[in-house]
Amino acid sequence: MSVSEPVRDDAPAPGRAPEAPGDAPAPTAVASFARLGLPAELVRVLGEHGVTVPFPVQAATLPDALAGRDVLGRGRTGSGKTLAFGLAVLTRTAGLRARPKEPLALVLVPTRELAQQVADVLTPYAEALRLRVATVVGGVSIGRQAAALRDGAEVVVATPGRLHDLVERGGCRLARVRVAVLDEADQMCDMGFLPQVTGLLDQVRPDGQRLLFSATLDRGADELVRRYLRDPAVHSVDPVAGAVHTIGHHVLVVHGPDRYAVTTEIAARDGRVLLFLDTRHGVDQLTRHLRANGVAAAALHSGKSQPQRTRTLAQFKCGQVTALVATNVAARGLHVDDLDLVVNVDPATDPKDYLHRAGRTARAGRSGTVVTLALPAQRRETGQVMADAGVAPRVAKVRSGEAELSRITGARTPSGKPLDGVPAAARPKNHNTPFRGLGSAKDTKGGSGGRPSRRSGEARRLAEARKAARVRRTG
Template sequence: MNVSFADLGLPGEVLRTLSEHGVSEPFPIQAATLPDALAGRDVLGRGRTGSGKTLAFGLPVLVRTAGRRAESKQPLALILVPTRELAQQVTEALTPYAQALRLRMATVVGGISIGRQIAALRDGAEVVVATPGRLHDLIERKACRLGRVRITVLDEADQMCDMGFLPQVTEALDQVHADGQRMLFSATLDRDVEQLVGDYLHSPVEHSADPSTSSVTTMDHHVLVVHGPDRYAVTTEIAARDGRVLLFLDTKHGVDQLTRHLRASGVHAAALHSGKSQPQRTRTLAQFKGGQITVLVATNVAARGLHIDDLDLVVNVDPPTDAKDYLHRAGRTARAGESGRVVTLVLSGQRRELSQVTSDAGIEPKVTRIRSGEAELSRITGAKAPSGKPLDSAPSADKPANTNKPFRGLGTTKDTARGGKSRKSDEARKLAEARRAAQVRRGR
């Protein structure tokens, strides 16, 4: 029996807004959690990425806050998320419903003007979407007080714990109203998250739309075994495909270096990582979503919560090292019932480690040995030769030498792929040899 949003007890203003935005039927996690959340119960919701968690917690927050007015600096509801991008995405997703219910929202994240955020809180905001670090800063400045917060949500709580936010998260939970409602939503639960549930949720109702390791049936998984010296060429041909692609690497240096190489090859690529300013990150995401940029080269900052419509290919250029990272990276495609493909590039020596990761993730990928220029690479990924026309007038960085090492650490001063000696150590050795030669000549 199909359940409609009307059956779940949502008010008419919200139902009309859902209809206007083409949202007709609730996803499983929404149908499961909305009744309890709307009733004010503490909720522990677990569902894979892309399963519709934002509306599952967001609509109850808004409906239960409607009709109340926040005083200056004292929000009534708090949604904590791990990244700036996710905070902005949650705000954008909930704004139409907040407007329908005449609620004011404020987004509190690092990387942009704190003055504007202080002003928004001073003017009054019923619902605040925040990253833990910036919220902590505002509390320290006495620009935000949480004592009137009666509904608190932790989204992607496992990632917040992984990123070291746990002390700031518990600080916020200690300050919200003691008798308030708490909801925790995440794709995966681990030890730290279980501790949060035990300490801060009161007799929570647990709903799991699917197991944390479940794979999406509309998602294909491929492992491409590449020859080391061919690795860069394979990546470049995949990036040159028709259509968008998200490439994951482990380091900021690797992301920047690959991005420069792709742009020098004529590929419309842009980098996304924590070293970029928030305006840069926001602009890059907007261009990727809008199609002006076809390749997003990113670290794991893009692996959680990010929603991009019609993204059908994710490539792990650097293989993920655990199942959780694999699932969250993969979750950027095949969202909301769409189809998608996840490709991981490995060298022969990395196959055993990746096999353990995919097994832990409940994934059975198809393994194929591949070389650049082969028809099979094009069949799996849509790869094609790049135009070779540089997109930037400034001289591009030299292409890194192809080695049997993965891209981890590209751009660092110490290149273990070239024997483990840094440029500085080579120069010091040459200088020492020159000094010894000079001493010998003086001794003569």
């Protein structure tokens, strides 16, 4: 039976090879999508999008996935995994029609941003096959998502928490899901989703196909492989982000009094930049500072509503926002074409966090630069984290306004014209706190929270200024 031939929904789930485990010959690599046996409609849409030659992860995994085998794919972010599993899911589902509340294919992802991104990528191909795609994520109306499922959706792209809620409410039934995908499985486990993921997978067709893609297979991800994948075809392609030769890694040692100026000059570069900080407070504080200095910056973190997050990402992708200031919520699943600079304003304290932050650049074979700003006291710890990530960075001491800073990052002096009518607050020359927020310090264990510290002189001055302003308004 051809992979593009429709399958009756009451037929046994496709893809169980008659051979004994391990007997199937390894598929050969292909040089074009047209030779894979994809439906003509998909080949046409791929061509319209300028996609004619498969990336390594696609060439390696698609033959097995199209043949119906369980697949375990390991590859770094930005390697083309979405189309690798997406084309297989759509082809295997083509010609079928979902009943209300009963999808036929499921893609589980860890974050809202990744869910929306996957849905956006798959939608034009799904439309070509007359398949409906529904997105199920938190932060938006659950009623609208339930309505989309009632109307019928062959493919559901979901985060585990919201899908679990819909299932509990009776708004979705998974017993007819014949192809289930776990994307970024390691992060779902790291984020505590493992019980929800297993609870959902236990409800799908037991004889269905499973496709699991992950950058690493430690802890919970390995448990998912052992529990749900049967005789999977295993493909490990593309090095981790730390080993990608198209990424240049730098540690820039800065002194505390110069930290704001260095960060501001980098953010004012000609081109987009993604800046990572540890806390929501720090993200908001730096964003206000950058905008007050004339930099088109926007904040992205879990404290923002989903419409705000969606709008901010759209503005960053189109260039309306040039400096995206974010927590680790943007470290996975965020794809921006031609993003060539990532800056760790707060150094990553975990090797996996570093690699996934770095994976936002040098995507799809392009080149990029990852810069970590480190105070002298942070240099040793930062170096150890990067060594554990398999990265050997170039280290340089820099100051604001120096040619070396501009050479590495494209830094330049900001316009200084406030974008919101609020000028930048003067910062004392001896300021030595990071961007985690006035009156807080980072947890020494590397968490995203903080413990209270003594109030800085600047915080007291700001409080006094606000009090004086209130007195003037009411006096």
